[in-house]
Amino acid sequence: MTDATMAAINEAVTLGRQGKTVQAREDLAALWNSVGVAGDALHRVTIAHFLADLFDHAADALTWDVRALDAADSLTDERAQREHSALSVRGFYPSLHLNLADNYRRLGAFDTARRHLDAARERIDALEDDGYGAGVLAGITNVETALAEGNTDRLPTH
Incomplete structure (x- = not known):
């Protein structure tokens, strides 16, 4: 079963790697808002981790990297392995x-x-x-x- 949110995250990450940084940031921010601060921890850690990479200023990136670490702290191996068995x-x-x-x-x-x-x-x-x-x-x-x-x-x- 495909996780639609993870698929959307991957699409946004691909945009960012293609140099479409603004669109990637907007897409990931919209996903963050839809997932919410208490949503699925795997979604939150992944969104925040990749969103941080799309900012040039360290303070902006830091905000998202802190969110990624916080989300990882509430992520379980069981949840991660539903996405990929080796995680x-x-x-x-x-x-x-x-x-x-x-x-x-x-x-x-x-x-x-x-x-x-x-x-x-x-x-x-x-x-x-x-x-x-x-x-x-x-x-x-x-x-x-x-x-x-x-x-x-x-x-x-x-």
């Missing part, structure tokens, strides 16, 4: 904390950024040895390097 909520956290670390770094809140990088590293064992896992690990390294340099610029990978 584990624990596997969401390295990426979620990495994104928060990057936002805080860009805002100059280096100590908070380091705490989120630590949280991401504490959970990297939940990642598979695949392209996604390698991407998250590379992201952690990139943000760590930028932090060490005191760099608040947007990184090309984020």
Whole structure:
């Protein structure tokens, strides 16, 4: 059975990857409003996670990344696995904390950024040895390097 909301999220994400950022943001925001702040946790974490990527300013992205983390905290493996049998909520956290670390770094809140990088590293064992896992690990390294340099610029990978 197809989850219509997940299908709509994927369509919006595709628009964003095609450079249609404004339309993707509008579509995801409309989905967020229809799901609601107490709606399906998988829908909320997915919408917020991808919506954060569509904002240039770190403060805007941070708002959505915090919402994604909050939604993940109420997501169960059972719900995630109804979408895909291999999903584990624990596997969401390295990426979620990495994104928060990057936002805080860009805002100059280096100590908070380091705490989120630590949280991401504490959970990297939940990642598979695949392209996604390698991407998250590379992201952690990139943000760590930028932090060490005191760099608040947007990184090309984020």
